[in-house]
Amino acid sequence: MANLDIQIGNLSLKNPVMTASGTFGYGTEYADFMDIERLGGIIVKGTTAELREGNNYPRMAETPAGMLNAVGLQNKGADYFIKEIYPTIKDLDTRMIVNVSGSSVDSYVECAEKIATLDHIPAIELNISCPNVKQGGMAFGVTCAGAAEVVKAVRKVYPKTLIVKLSPNVTDITEIARAVEAEGADSVSLINTLLGMAIDAEKRKPILSTVTGGLSGPCVKPVALRMVWQTYKAVKIPIIGLGGISNAKDAIEFMLAGATAIQIGTYNFIDPTVSIKVIEGINDYCDRHGFQSARELTGALQLAH
């Protein structure tokens, strides 16, 4: 039995396995299928200062080994979260982390300030990478200046662990990672979805109401793994790896490439208990390979063949 606990900045997690924002609701949606308190953490659905209805239906298109979504940050707003959701999740014995999004620097700051008041939310994941909103979202995440501006502003008002979720829709993700590290981010999580598109040829129409959407699932894993590896060599802050993880082997690959922790997203839809299997699989791997702690996996890739 290996030690599975890990550390993201000042935040300790009982194991490196979290569930990704937008794929796991507030955790309670999965409670019938598994013991959600076994998770290292749960990143709850993207939250904004004000209520958002999201994009029009259709919002989803299945793809080979994945899916496109164009939900567009539908949520009932930070005040609703604080009043109605938070009391129902605050005593869960796992790290509850809120994914914070916005349409302007001020709206990111407003949402982060509100979430900062919640004692049982030890961290936020700043979403500067949502491809499905017209304003804000990915617009901040695709330039160093935009990313730095929003992280700097949020850092001023948010004293707890600040994770910044990066977009893969950039030429060089390491530049963005460095820019947010320089502004005081405690960690980066990557990747968010890849911008994609689906067409119904029979109808000669796009499938998504927004035409384009975010691609996720096993099909994006090699891209995500490459970006984690590149970013690991570029920054000192811990990396949370995600993108197409569907089993323990995938998760371990991300850790070997440099991730301190990982998130499971889209695969929760296929197997709602996958995260538990990943926790057990990481433990088995550590035992088989003689690692005392899951922390030793981070960056343990051996490059020489």
Added chain:
Amino acid sequence: MKKYMLDLKVVENQRLHSNYCLLKLTTDDSLPEMLPGQFVQVRVDNSPTTFLRRPISINYVDYKNNQLWLLVQLVGDGTRAMAAYKPGDIVNLLLPLGNTFTIPSGDTAEKLLLVGGGVGTAPILFLGERLKKAGFEVTFLLGARSAADLLQLDHFNAIGKVAVTTEDGSMGEKGYVTDHSLLKSNRFDRIYTCGPKPMMMAVARYAAAQSITCEVSLENTMACGIGACLCCVEKTKENHHVCVCTEGPVFNINQLSWQI
């Protein structure tokens, strides 16, 4: 209602028609409680091009034989892979999901009409059986392209009166369900419907014009089926997006923003 992830065993997989199969599943344990209108999410492992689970409405639960029936329309690779399941195969399901049709609590003299079209007849069978069990007399109105597309008629006939329309006139009255003479000669207290959206909208229009309570069952494309991904949304009258998988699939037409 508690949701389960279960491995069920295929007892029988009948090809009812070139485009439909009836999958009967069982388990050594007793099946959990399931209600009409609810659906399951089927994991399809035998199709390389199928990634997501397939939402399939519950056609019937035969508690006597501990069997769950799924009526599957073959529309793509996933459902065609399901048609290839053989007795003894194991299928992984999430169930029961979604809300249910309303079984009226009061007067069993209420006249109930159950309208189904195409694969939308699937949950209508289970609903009819439960309504009959609750003491109601039910009338089914089933629509199809032609006689060959009308499925499970023996089962429907065993539960209630059956009226039929076909587009080519090969069985029952020619035309769409809303053209049927039954709707002119009878006054119903409640209508339930499931089928293609244009059909449900026509039924909803008839019900709204007559001030008849009407429930529709929607089949928006879904990913998770449990209210996590927010992909399957429908707009309510108040212009809010709600998940069909958790707030539905059954909606009273008064809840929806449909222009009827």
